[in-house]
Amino acid sequence: MLDYKNKSASVQNREKSKKRAAELKESIREYMEARENIEVGLQMQEQYQRNKEQIKDYFEATEEQWQDWQWQVENRICDEKELSHFLKLSSKEKEEIREIGTRYRWSVSPYYLSLMDRENPQCPVRKQAIPSILELNDEFGQLDPMAEDETSPAAAVTRRYPDRLIINVTNKCAMYCRHCQRRRNIGEVDYGTPGESIKEALDYVRKNEEIRDVLLTGGDAFMLSNEEIDWLLTELGEISHVEIKRLGTRVLVTMPMRVDDELCSILEKHEAVYVNTQFNHPKEITQESRLACRKLAKAGIPLGNQAVLLRDINNNPHVMKKLNQELLKISVKPYYIFHSKRVKGTSHFRTPVEDGMEIMEHLRGQTSGMAIPTFIINAPKGSGKTPMLPEYLVSMSSGKLFIRNWEKKIFEYTNPKS
Numbered sequence: 001m002l003d004y005k006n007k008s009a010s011v012q013n014r015e016k017s018k019k020r021a022a023e024l025k026e027s028i029r030e031y032m033e034a035r036e037n038i039e040v041g042l043q044m045q046e047q048y049q050r051n052k053e054q055i056k057d058y059f060e061a062t063e064e065q066w067q068d069w070q071w072q073v074e075n076r077i078c079d080e081k082e083l084s085h086f087l088k089l090s091s092k093e094k095e096e097i098r099e100i101g102t103r104y105r106w107s108v109s110p111y112y113l114s115l116m117d118r119e120n121p122q123c124p125v126r127k128q129a130i131p132s133i134l135e136l137n138d139e140f141g142q143l144d145p146m147a148e149d150e151t152s153p154a155a156a157v158t159r160r161y162p163d164r165l166i167i168n169v170t171n172k173c174a175m176y177c178r179h180c181q182r183r184r185n186i187g188e189v190d191y192g193t194p195g196e197s198i199k200e201a202l203d204y205v206r207k208n209e210e211i212r213d214v215l216l217t218g219g220d221a222f223m224l225s226n227e228e229i230d231w232l233l234t235e236l237g238e239i240s241h242v243e244i245k246r247l248g249t250r251v252l253v254t255m256p257m258r259v260d261d262e263l264c265s266i267l268e269k270h271e272a273v274y275v276n277t278q279f280n281h282p283k284e285i286t287q288e289s290r291l292a293c294r295k296l297a298k299a300g301i302p303l304g305n306q307a308v309l310l311r312d313i314n315n316n317p318h319v320m321k322k323l324n325q326e327l328l329k330i331s332v333k334p335y336y337i338f339h340s341k342r343v344k345g346t347s348h349f350r351t352p353v354e355d356g357m358e359i360m361e362h363l364r365g366q367t368s369g370m371a372i373p374t375f376i377i378n379a380p381k382g383s384g385k386t387p388m389l390p391e392y393l394v395s396m397s398s399g400k401l402f403i404r405n406w407e408k409k410i411f412e413y414t415n416p417k418s
Ligand code: SF4
Pocket: 172, 173, 174, 175, 176, 177, 179, 180, 181, 182, 183, 186, 218, 219, 220, 249, 250
């Protein structure tokens, strides 16, 4: 009798479970259909290879040169005539690119160029790299929304928090992204931060024992030579109160050949080194970027991604979910999604804050916790990263919100229209 009862309960439970499983299956159907139309770089290798061969032919470059990051830097494309050999551009577009170049510099590594759709100006890779006339029509952007000038207690240092700071080690990047949130630092010419300024920054860290976490960025920290990176990590490693060193770089996306064996051995030798990067679309995840991430992971370096929420590039829950899932496959943990700041020349990339909240709503429960980053608004004037969680959102109405930062200070924040 007892057995019969148990059997009957178990059959009932199995039926309930099946019903629930069918509901779960149904709830993910929309994403399963949508993801078929999302371009993922790892599935586009043939097209990338064709583009690469065309670019190599143009430069009369060997495979060895292509794989050399210094060659990639020296041959960055920064001229609309050269660009038009690879992308279909109307005369108007060429004229506009030339005009924008007089105001804001731009350049693209041959590698990143090889990921672009030749015909389609809406290609999410192309939009991040090729200037748009909208950059010049930006009424809302500000030159220094983070008030970096007011948060720099020593040369090359940005300090916004009690126990950590940034050292800006260079203004160079493999590519000058159109949405760059540090556009002000990028300026008009490449320069490494002078040795004197770096020494002043290190001295500042030495004298302030509460600083336990130092982020090397710029620009792009991996644009420094291997020797310079080794030297900086050694200097920081010798400061007993510095517990962790972080490097900010986008080369995993824009020039993955930078991650050479020597760099990996250098990073491996230093303790508690973390690398954060910025993949914004699954199309950027390629065999080359996968290999670079794998090499870093093998060297024991934890990798995090700090995506920027960008209009018509990734402000879509399905695209962002696919991006985060693909990142985990290449050993990169989705860490942040940033709402883009009001940086002059980039307002056309800004989306309503609601887009980010919808993405977060869509991710929670729908995918592994590992694939869920934190959605962040940078409070005005360098007042800190503010997660978009109920306790930090004081109120929200059309056109503006009030947010609370980590110091419990309240800020008004402009919300772009949809
Ligand atoms: S790599 Fe980073 S710092 Fe450099 S231009 Fe792109 S977003 Fe800006």
